[in-house]
Amino acid sequence: xxxxxxxxxxxxxxxxxxxxxxxxxxxxxxxxxxxxxxxxxxxxxxxxxxxxxxxxxxxxxxxxxxxxxxxxxxxxxxxxxxxxxxxxxxxxxxxxxxxxxxxxxxxxxxxxxxxxxxxxxxxxxxxxxxxxxxxxxxxxxxxxxxxxxxxxxxxxxxxxxxxxxxxxxxxxxxxxxxxxxxxxxxxxxxxxxxxxxxxxxxxxxxxxxxxxxxxxxxxxxxxxxxxxxxxxxxxxxxxxxxxxxxxxxxxxxxxxxxxxxxxxxxxxxxxxxxxxxxxxxxxxxxxxxxxxxxxxxxxxxxxxxxxxxxxxxxxxxxxxxxxxxxxxxxxxxxxxxxxxxxxxxxxxxxxxxxxxxxxxxxxxxxxxxxxxxxxxxxxxxxxxxxxxxxxxxxxxxxxxxxxxxxxxxxxxxxxxxxxxxxxxxxxxxxxxxxxxxxxxxxxxxxxxxxxxxxxxxxxxxxxxxxxxxxxxxxxxxxxxxxxxxxxxxxxxxxxxxxxxxxxxxxxxxxxxxxxxxxxxxxxxxxxxxxxxxxxxxxxxxxxxxxxxxxxxxxxxxxxxxxxxxxxxxxxxxxxxxxxxxxxxxxxxxxxxxxxxxxxxxxxxxxxxxxxxxxxxxxxxxxxxxxxxxxxxxxxxxxxxxxxxxxxxxxxxxxxxxxxxxxxxxxxxxxxxxxxxxxxxxxxxxxxxxxxxxxxxxxxxxxxxxxxxxxxxxxxxxxxxxxxxxxxxxxxxxxxxxxxxxxxxxxxxxxxxxxxxxxxxxxxxxxxxxxxxxxxxxxxxxxxxxxxxxxxxxxxxxxxxxxxxxxxxxxxxxxxxxxxxxxxxxxxxxxxxxxxxxxx
Numbered sequence: 001x002x003x004x005x006x007x008x009x010x011x012x013x014x015x016x017x018x019x020x021x022x023x024x025x026x027x028x029x030x031x032x033x034x035x036x037x038x039x040x041x042x043x044x045x046x047x048x049x050x051x052x053x054x055x056x057x058x059x060x061x062x063x064x065x066x067x068x069x070x071x072x073x074x075x076x077x078x079x080x081x082x083x084x085x086x087x088x089x090x091x092x093x094x095x096x097x098x099x100x101x102x103x104x105x106x107x108x109x110x111x112x113x114x115x116x117x118x119x120x121x122x123x124x125x126x127x128x129x130x131x132x133x134x135x136x137x138x139x140x141x142x143x144x145x146x147x148x149x150x151x152x153x154x155x156x157x158x159x160x161x162x163x164x165x166x167x168x169x170x171x172x173x174x175x176x177x178x179x180x181x182x183x184x185x186x187x188x189x190x191x192x193x194x195x196x197x198x199x200x201x202x203x204x205x206x207x208x209x210x211x212x213x214x215x216x217x218x219x220x221x222x223x224x225x226x227x228x229x230x231x232x233x234x235x236x237x238x239x240x241x242x243x244x245x246x247x248x249x250x251x252x253x254x255x256x257x258x259x260x261x262x263x264x265x266x267x268x269x270x271x272x273x274x275x276x277x278x279x280x281x282x283x284x285x286x287x288x289x290x291x292x293x294x295x296x297x298x299x300x301x302x303x304x305x306x307x308x309x310x311x312x313x314x315x316x317x318x319x320x321x322x323x324x325x326x327x328x329x330x331x332x333x334x335x336x337x338x339x340x341x342x343x344x345x346x347x348x349x350x351x352x353x354x355x356x357x358x359x360x361x362x363x364x365x366x367x368x369x370x371x372x373x374x375x376x377x378x379x380x381x382x383x384x385x386x387x388x389x390x391x392x393x394x395x396x397x398x399x400x401x402x403x404x405x406x407x408x409x410x411x412x413x414x415x416x417x418x419x420x421x422x423x424x425x426x427x428x429x430x431x432x433x434x435x436x437x438x439x440x441x442x443x444x445x446x447x448x449x450x451x452x453x454x455x456x457x458x459x460x461x462x463x464x465x466x467x468x469x470x471x472x473x474x475x476x477x478x479x480x481x482x483x484x485x486x487x488x489x490x491x492x493x494x495x496x497x498x499x500x501x502x503x504x505x506x507x508x509x510x511x512x513x514x515x516x517x518x519x520x521x522x523x524x525x526x527x528x529x530x531x532x533x534x535x536x537x538x539x540x541x542x543x544x545x546x547x548x549x550x551x552x553x554x555x556x557x558x559x560x561x562x563x564x565x566x567x568x569x570x571x572x573x574x575x576x577x578x579x580x581x582x583x584x585x586x587x588x589x590x591x592x593x594x595x596x597x598x599x600x601x602x603x604x605x606x607x608x609x610x611x612x613x614x615x616x617x618x619x620x621x622x623x624x625x626x627x628x629x630x631x632x633x634x635x636x637x638x639x640x641x642x643x644x645x646x647x648x649x650x651x652x653x654x655x656x657x658x659x660x661x662x663x664x665x666x667x668x669x670x671x672x673x674x675x676x677x678x679x680x681x682x683x684x685x686x687x688x689x690x691x692x693x694x695x696x697x698x699x700x701x702x703x704x705x706x707x708x709x710x711x712x713x714x715x716x717x718x719x720x721x722x723x724x725x726x727x728x729x730x731x732x733x734x735x736x737x738x739x740x741x742x743x744x745x746x747x748x749x750x751x752x753x754x755x756x757x758x759x760x761x762x763x764x765x766x767x768x769x770x771x772x773x774x775x776x777x778x779x780x781x782x783x784x785x786x787x788x789x790x791x792x793x794x795x796x797x798x799x800x801x802x803x804x805x806x807x808x809x810x811x812x813x814x815x816x817x818x819x820x821x822x823x824x825x826x827x828x829x830x831x832x833x834x835x836x837x838x839x
Contacts, residue, residue, distance in 0.1 A: 042140060044128075044147055047108035048118070049078040050194035053126055057140060057147065060092065061129035063119050068100055068351070071120045072309070075198050076507075080105055081304050082120060084349040089121065098122040101306075101349045109149070113238070160190065160216060160237040167229045168202065168222040175217040176230055180239055188239045190218065196236045200228050201295075209239060223295055225497075266293055269303055269512050277517035285489050289518065292493060299500045301416035301509040306350055307446075310421045311507045313461040315447040315454065317428040318388045324359035325382060329437040336366055336374075337438060343376040344436065352420055356443035358430035378434045380450040390456035397525045398568075399682075400475040400482070401534055405615030407484040408531045409492040412522040413499070414514035415462075418479030419454055421508055422447040422461060465506045466499065474499055475524075482524055492518070526565065533612040533647075536566050544607045549592070549600060553584055560584070563603050567651070569610035574653035575633040576602050581655065614647035616640060616683055623649075623689040625723075627676050629668035632656055636676035638683065652679055667710075669695040674714045677721060684721060691725045698725065 042057040048066065051074045071079070082101025089097040100120040107114045116132060132138070136149040158180040168174040192204035205219040218236060222228050230236070266274055270293050278286050301307065332340055343366070347353045362383060367375050404410070415421065424432060424447055432444040432451075447454055455478060462476055470476055473485025473495040483499050486492030496517070503510065516522055521530035526537045550556035560580060567573040579595050580603075582588065616623075621641030628635055635653035639646045656663075660671060673691065677684060 042147075044109070047106075047195070049074045049080070049106050050108075050198070051075065051078075055128045056125050057133070057138075058127040058129055059133070061127045062131065063089070064116060064127060064129040064132045065119045065121055065123045066126045067123055068120060070126055071100065075194070076305065076308055077198065077298055077302070078194050079305055081306055082349055082351070084345045085119065085121075089119070098355050100351050100354075158188075158239040159235050160218065160239055161235050162230060162232050163215065164232040165229060167227055168220060169227050170222055170225055173219065173221045175219055176236065178216045178218050178236065179214065180216065181235075190216075190237050191240055192237045193235060196234070200230055202228060202230070204237060223291060225295075266290065267297055267300075267302065270297060270300060273300075273512045273515055273517065277519075279518075280520055281489070281518060285518075288489075288493060292496065296497075296500045296504065299504045299510055300512045300515075307352070307417060307420055308507050308509050309423050309446070310461065311505075312465060313457070314423045314425045315428070315451070315457045316425045317383075317431050317451070317453070319383075319386045319431070320388055321386045326359070326361040327363050327379075327382065327435075329435040330363045330365065332366065332437050339374050340364070340366060340376065340436060341438065343374060344440070344442065347376065348442070352446050353442045353444055354429075356430060356433045356441045358433035358441065358443055360431050360433045361435045361441060362433065364434050364436055378432070378448060378450050380432075380448075380452075383431060384450075384452040387452055390453040392456035392460045394455060394459055395475075395477055397477065397527075400477055401524070401527060401529065402616050403471055403475050404482065404484050404529050404534075405617050406531075407486070408520075409484070409486060409489065410519050410522040410529060411483040411492070411496060412514075412516045412519070412524070413481040413483065414511050415479040415481075416509050416511035418458060418508075419449055420446045422458060424448075461506075462508075465502050465508065469499060469502065477525065480524065482522065482529070489518070533614045535612045536569055536607065536610045544604050547604065549597065553590065556580060557584055559600070559603075563607060566607060566610060567653075569613060569651065570603070570606045571637070571651045572633070572635055572653055573603075573606075573651065574635065574655045575630065576606075578632055578655050611648065614640065614642060614649055616649050617642055623680075623683055623687070624692060625676060625680065625684070625689060626692045627669070627672040628694060629665070629672040631661065634668065634672035634675060636672065636679070638676075638680050649683070650680070652676055666695065666697045669693060669698060670711070670714060673698065674717060677718060677723075684723070688722045688724070691723045692728050693725065694728060696727050 044055050044057070046053060046055055048070070051070075053066070053070055053073075071082075080103040082103050085099040085102050089099060091097060098121060102117060102119045104115055105118045107116055107118075114136070116135070139148045140146075141148060160178050161181055163177045163179055166174070166176045168176075187208065187210040190204070190207055190209050192206070196202075197204060201222070201224050203221040203223065205221075207219065209216050216239075220230075274290060274293055277289055281289060344353075360383070363379050365377050365379060367377050369375055424444055429443045429445060432448055433441055434443070435441050447457065458478055459476070462478070462481075463470060466474060466476060466481075473483060475482045475484070481499070483492070483495055485495035500510075521528050523529075523537055528535050528537050544562070547559060550559055560577065563570070563573070563577065570576070576599050579593070579599050583590060583592075583596065617640060624639040624641070624646065626637045626639070633653055633655045635651070637651055638649045640649055641647075654675070656668070660668070663671065673693065677691075683689075
């Protein structure tokens with residue numbers, strides 16, 4: 001639909017009075033008076049910004065006041081932003097009134113609109129004060145129980161009401177037959193009532209009409225997804241007279257909006273959001289996206305309006321010790337005092353805090369943000385120590401990331417000051433009280449930052465609001481929401497409607513500046529997610545390039561903290577960082593070596609060139625788990641066959657503790673299998689997967705008939721999984737093998753306990769290796785059933801008949817000659833490409 005807006009075409013007869021208007025200015029357009037019927041004494045009914053309220057006339061009140069409840073009952077899109085109150089108000093008994101703020105608002109009596117400054121505060125009812133009555137020269141007629149206002153031009157302003165019920169189809173423009181309630185023979189502009197627009201969701205055209213006609217046809221547009229029926233005999237607009245109409249209109253005075261223009265129908269704060277979301281859309285999709293934002297613009301916070309409160313949930317503070325405490329305020333540097341005062345005024349003006357007489361008191365601190373602005377924070381450590389902790393779980397970021405598989409469109413949503421949208425239970429507000437160094441005690445009306453149970457409260461609320469959508473079309477992590485449902489634009493738009501409608505029902509508002517719609521990739525907790533997979537966020541990892549060599553343990557821990565967060569992207573992380581982690585141990589002297597420098601530079605390089613990891617696909621091919629072990633670490637790579645290709649899902653590794661370093665090679669290799677099968681349990685349990693290892697003895701271990709001790713426990717843990725084990729030479733597969741082959745390759749192959757070269761043994765025993773088999777350890781329970789070979793003298797000749805008994809796939813080594821072995825013989829696999837174990 002093409003629309004046009006005209007300028008300098010007409011002038012209204014009754015411009016709104018400014019706050020500084022004089023009585024002479026009022027007389028210049030005063031035409032007549034109006035009488036408003038009262039009830040129950042000096043009370044009248046009216047509208048404030050389109051919301052019905054009850055007024056009480058109070059000649060003793062110097063100003064006009066409304067209650068906080070009345071202010072928040074005004075529809076959010078019409079609720080004005082409050083300014084700070086600079087003066088002090090007192091009641092008749094000397095009590096100071098707590099003020100929320102002040103603003104110029106639209107007051108309506110009958111069909112008359114007036115503009116007046118209203119104060120919002122701690123009053124019991126809405127009061128029309130002396131300032132209003134003096135401005136409009138009001139008189140109360142006790143005999144008729146009416147209020148007469150003389151300073152109003154009302155005779156020629158007409159109410160427009162519908163004649164009959166009219167249905168407007170979805171996405172269509174139509175006309176509603178209407179009439180004026182009382183003819184005044186005027187030609188004027190049609191001004192829609194805010195309450196009508198909000199109730200029925202229709203856009204009403206402001207056009208010039210004359211009430212000389214019996215029927216007025218009001219043009220409306222239905223932008224919703226369903227037809228809208230407007231009943232008959234309801235007021236929908238006012239017909240306000242104009243002084244003059246220009247005979248000619250210059251082309252520059254008319255601004256036409258064509259269908260291709262991007263965002264003129266959108267609020268200013270949504271224009272950037274719309275333009276950013278159009279980067280990957282066609283012309284048709286842009287139109288749908290624009291209409292979507294117009295329909296749901298109230299789901300976004302208007303920066304010029306006060307913050308909303310959620311309709312669901314509130315924060316409760318349960319304490320195990322309810323004895324109040326009082327902490328003294330902390331001194332603030334001189335240059336920060338004005339900043340602190342301004343932050344207090346800002347929070348008070350936004351209705352987030354209020355003055356308090358609480359017996360509780362916590363100190364405040366000023367924290368500078370990245371943009372150099374300041375944030376007022378409260379030190380709630382003492383309160384948190386007494387708080388009964390909420391056990392509601394916070395989701396794992398890794399679980400959220402796994403849910404994004406198969407999506408082509410992503411939308412990132414961020415709630416506007418999320419915590420401050422959640423109210424604090426009235427009985428618990430006093431516990432949030434804080435003191436300032438320049439006097440004053442305040443308490444929060446909304447959930448502040450710093451309370452230990454605040455994350456759990458918010459996660460519970462947001463999950464209840466989006467219940468049924470989480471893990472299906474959206475992932476939630478506190479105030480960050482990723483909508484990923486839908487394989488094409490229309491499906492994704494449908495998912496967005498469902499999510500935003502839920503948020504709107506709960507009155508949770510989004511911050512447009514932090515939202516991104518219809519993106520091919522989005523940032524989520526330091527990761528960039530796209531249809532191709534997951535990668536590190538360059539804005540986080542590029543800072544590593546300039547990271548200087550740590551000079552102490554604190555700086556080193558900071559670096560390792562960042563590196564560890566991305567360790568699933570870094571192959572052989574544990575092995576590389578082993579010497580760095582050693583420096584962070586207790587009672588270890590700080591000594592930075594060349595090995596540390598090499599490890600530090602390697603991690604920096606790996607962080608800035610991390611690969612793209614795939615999403616796990618539950619409907620995809622089998623998972624593949626590669627494991628390996630070395631003297632100092634164990635590592636693994638989880639992959640999956642997707643689209644006929646093997647795609648890495650995650651890397652994992654860890655260092656060995658002091659006891660594990662004493663394990664023989666076979667035991668270390670099995671430790672790697674057990675640990676990483678359990679580590680990736682959420683992927684592997686309940687489905688068949690492939691286990692690949694370069695250690696052939698693991699095949700023999702699964703055939704062991706009488707395991708005991710640690711081996712028995714490990715086999716029992718693996719019995720819950722269904723997998724096939726494959727042997728693969730380390731030279732052919734270097735992914736997991738690289739985790740443990742950076743150093744000491746010889747020590748990694750030769751078992752320190754049994755003096756056994758396992759890789760050579762796997763390929764077949766020869767006379768060159770008998771010495772290594774002569775004295776296996778008797779202490780390792782893994783090899784306890786194996787009898788040592790004492791008389792195998794194969795120098796210069798292989799005595800196969802005496803020493804080895806051949807089978808198809810095993811080499812069986814007997815016990816002592818002339819003695820009946822009391823333990824099963826040791827079986828070493830000769831050639832075993834794969835084994836399937838389905839416990």
